[in-house]
Amino acid sequence: MLWGQTSAAQRSTPQGPPDQSVLSSIPYQLSLPFRSPRNLAALAIGAAAIAGIAWYALRQTGPSDEEVERSRRDLLAATGRITDGSITDAPAQQEGSSPAPLIIVYNYRIAGVTYECAQDVTLLADHIRDVRADLPIQVRYDPHNPANSIVVAEAWSGLRLSPHSEMPKAATEGFAES
Numbered sequence: 601m602l603w604g605q606t607s608a609a610q611r612s613t614p615q616g617p618p619d620q621s622v623l624s625s626i627p628y629q630l631s632l633p634f635r636s637p638r639n640l641a642a643l644a645i646g647a648a649a650i651a652g653i654a655w656y657a658l659r660q661t662g663p664s665d666e667e668v669e670r671s672r673r674d675l676l677a678a679t680g681r682i683t684d685g686s687i688t689d690a691p692a693q694q695e696g697s698s699p700a701p702l703i704i705v706y707n708y709r710i711a712g713v714t715y716e717c718a719q720d721v722t723l724l725a726d727h728i729r730d731v732r733a734d735l736p737i738q739v740r741y742d743p744h745n746p747a748n749s750i751v752v753a754e755a756w757s758g759l760r761l762s763p764h765s766e767m768p769k770a771a772t773e774g775f776a777e778s
């Protein structure tokens with residue numbers, strides 16, 4: 601036999617220890633610390649835990665658009681500064697089964713800069729009545745971002761009610777009837 605040649609009998613014999621235990625099913629190409637069944641089990645459990653956490657994090661949905669807008673209105677109603685403004689375009693009240701979105705367009709001036717904004721008040725339709733263009737209003741805005749502003753929120757309204765409009769029941773509950 602020449603140098604570097606092996607016989608057929610030598611090639612057919614497996615390399616490594618004989619099949620005696622569970623370790624026989626573990627490939628010998630793994631490094632020594634990964635050959636232990638405990639380490640392989642811990643590695644599999646860790647990979648499953650990471651996959652589960654990733655699945656849970658990716659499956660979480662954020663807040664809906666309505667929830668984000670409601671929290672923005674609540675924040676501005678609680679902490680926003682107030683300035684004077686005027687309505688440039690007011691929604692026309694439509695009676696019907698599927699009303700169009702109600703959008704109030706208004707402008708206000710802060711530090712020499714005029715801002716023109718619009719607020720969708722479709723969900724706040726019970727707070728809106730007798731609104732027309734060129735009415736003076738109060739605007740709440742974020743002092744750090746003056747373009748972030750509102751005219752109406754659930755807890756606050758910058759609209760001035762006309763004398764002939766009815767007050768909502770919630771606003772009249774504390775008054776005695778005459």
